[in-house]
Amino acid sequence: MTTTEAPLSVDKPRSSTRPAARRSNFELYSWIFMRLSGVVLLFLVLGHMLIMLFLDGGVHRINFAFVAGRWASPFWQVWDLVMLWLAGLHGGNGLRTVINDYSRSDRTRFWLKMLLYCSIVLIVVLGTYVLFTFDPNIS
Amino acid sequence: MTAPTTNSTTADLPSDAPPVPEGATMVTVKIERYNPEVDDDLHWESYRIPALPSDRVLNLLHYIKWYIDGTLTFRRSCAHGVCGSDAMRINGVNRLACKVLMKDMFAKKGETTITVEPIKGLPVEKDLLVNMEPFFEAYRAIKPYLVATGNEPTRERIQSVAERERFDDTTKCILCAACTTSCPVYWSEGSYFGPAAIVNAHRFIFDSRDEAAEERLDILNDVDGVWRCRTTFNCTDACPRGIQVTKAIQEVKRALMFRRR
Structure with a gap:
């Protein structure tokens, strides 16, 4: 008869391997942010797609002049700015959750999240920069 | 049941097995x-x-x-x-x-x-x-016991019918782990507390006699707590006791958002 190598009792069954709660509301706020930004984005993105793809000739009329004309108005600038920030942070937070759920090792998790944060910062900052410094008279 | 044994190829059953009953x-x-x-x-x-x-x-x-x-x-x-x-x-x-x-x-x-x-x-x-230790580790982490300070009453701790009703559903848990091991978030990330631990935290958070609700809410507010729940309702479907598990998790979320019970 073979004997098993596994110990018959669990080692220190009462010792907790969890770190103490951090008393941070970050996860709470990110959860609320996802719901609120989702509702706002629904309106912003559907409006954006309606204007860009369907109304008044749709996608065929989009060119440099069309974009320049839109961004001459502060209303569309703010619309696009809010959409950019919300979409970037909403999508980024969603991906953060996916990475938290699915990465197997802490190192993979750390580096994937670093890559994610860098790309969010790059996209949001670059987009904001273009929105504020856009020059319709560029040659 | 008077139907004859269907599919009568019972020849490969072991010889010491009991006779195949009628209707089988x-x-x-x-x-x-x-x-x-x-x-x-x-x-x-x-x-x-x-x-x-x-x-x-x-x-x-x-x-x-x-x-x-x-x-x-x-x-x-x-x-x-x-x-x-x-x-x-x-x-x-x-x-x-x-x-x-x-x-x-x-x-x-x-x-x-x-x-x-x-x-x-x-x-x-x-x-x-299976090794149930990770499941019970999460269970112990949410302090699944009455925490009360002050002088112990000489008789029972009084509670109204409505106060008892508030957490009645989550007292039914038998810790079978059916809910926690049906949760896709728990499958991929075992550090998530899981539905069963949250259900048992709910049982004390909403108990008027207990005084450690804030502490348990803090524990479940962290990265491995209730915000990991994606409301897939697998846990509610799996619970053999019919506990509305997802509802309990949502109630803990609501308590965290408004810090009121």
Whole structure:
């Protein structure tokens, strides 16, 4: 008869391997942010797609002049700015959750999240920069 | 039941097995098995055995263990859906083997095949027996006991009917792990507290006699707490006690948002 190598009792069954709660509301706020930004984005993105793809000739009329004309108005600038920030942070937070759920090792998790944060910062900052410094008279 | 035994190829049953009862049907039970002393990995094995409509899946497992292969390993104790020992994945969903009746499992046409797997997300020790320690570690972490300060009352701690009703649903938990091991978030990330731990935290958070609600809410507010829940409702579907698990988790979320009970 073979004997098993596994110990018959669990080692220190009462010792907790969890770190103490951090008393941070970050996860709470990110959860609320996802719901609120989702509702706002629904309106912003559907409006954006309606204007860009369907109304008044749709996608065929989009060119440099069309974009320049839109961004001459502060209303569309703010619309696009809010959409950019919300979409970037909403999508980024969603991906953060996916990475938290699915990465197997802490190192993979750390580096994937670093890559994610860098790309969010790059996209949001670059987009904001273009929105504020856009020059319709560029040659 | 007067129907004759259907599918009468019972020739390959062991000779010491009891006679096939009248009205029994031959079914195939496909079990995911693993013996750490022999096998490299989990593998499926099938058994053709007779089943009555009044049998439970647990009876079929007993038949296999008692008459075909004594090495089949699984937990069971009371066999009446109260002790919570025999949670397993039956036909792809988490159920207690002692609460699933065969009359609900027979195929409409052709021969019935039932698959039985160990619950997912916990390390398999042998066959259907898993290491429950990670599950109970999460359970202990939410302090599942009454915390009260001050002088102990000489008689019972008084509570109104409405106050008792507030957390009645979550007192029904039998810690079978069917909910936690049905949760896709728990499958991929075992550090998530899981539905069962949150249900048992809910049981004390909303108890008017308890004074550690804030502490438990802080624990569940962290990265491995309730915000990981994606409301897939797998836990509610899996609970053999009919606890509205997802609702309990949402109530803890609401308590965290508004810090009021």
